[in-house]
Amino acid sequence: MVYACELGNSQTVYLNNQGNQTTITVASVGVGQQQQSSTSFLTGQWLSPPQLYRTGNGVILKITTATGESYIQLQGNNISLMGRTPGLGNAQQMQIHQVTNIPNTMPSMQPMEPMQPMQAIKMGDMQMNMNPMEMRMGNMQMKMGEHPQPSPQFCSQCGAKVQGGDRFCSSCGHRLI
Template sequence: MAYVCEIGTGHRVYLDNQGTQTVVTTLSGSPGQQQQASNGFQTGNWTSPPEVFRTPNGVVLKISTAQGDHFIQVQGSSMSVTSGTPSSSQQMQVQQVDSTPASSMPSMEPMKPMEPMKPMEPMKPMNMGDMQMNMNPMEMRMGNMEMRMGSGSPASSSSSAQSSKRFCPQCGSSLTPSARFCSSCGHQLN
């Protein structure tokens, strides 16, 4: 026979004596999402129903058998054998149930396979104010600045002239190749 204890909102502990083993299952979650963890502990056959005690760190389960008492600490979905119940523990109510969580969980229908992805349409050139973009080859122009990446038509003489153009690091104005000072802000150039 299995037992259950509600240890928090949406968080339960199930206990079952299967031969000489105690199976502890934690179940937590909300509608549409559940987490479950199970561990088995060699305790022997139970001589009385299990007891559950709330502690500052979770709960401690007390399993009484002919070989003596066994204590199992449960913190979230983590379980381990411990030496006993702390003095600050509070006993909780345990109820007998007909089934363990695996058999009482509602069955979920399998997910449908994903639809194959459709190929994307090529991006059209964008024009945002004085900013222009093309995707193949990747080009971007904004004001008097230009950037190109990827393969495309061979570089024209105007683009090679553009690449030798300099800009003021202070204000961004276009400079002549031989300039020593910015004609817009007067910044000294190297």
């Protein structure tokens, strides 16, 4: 037997008893989000439908079995078995109804496709390439991964002035690069 109760704030609690096990599921459905949490307790076979009471601290669930009464507290998505009998004097009993099953509020999601490698991107006067990594915007250009060798302006051996493309010093013959 499955029972359901609307808690408000788009939350519904579902109660199920199978054998000696009581399963409590709290489902929250809101714009763009869904949450569901379940907890099970060993309570024994129910003798009567469960009862829910709204208190100042949340909701208390009362379950009557052959071994006695069990009380379970629900606060938000927290569900805990109470160690003692609560005072329900000012508590408001909530409406609970029987349902055929606990609906699957979580839709199955398809896995995402892997991202494709980025190719050249062009937006207005901005252009990006990934291999080799470079970006151009207007008359500015930035390249990554390239480490151009600085061209010497003077020979490190004799100090004579050399040109940027020279491989050897024209004065002493020293190898520049």
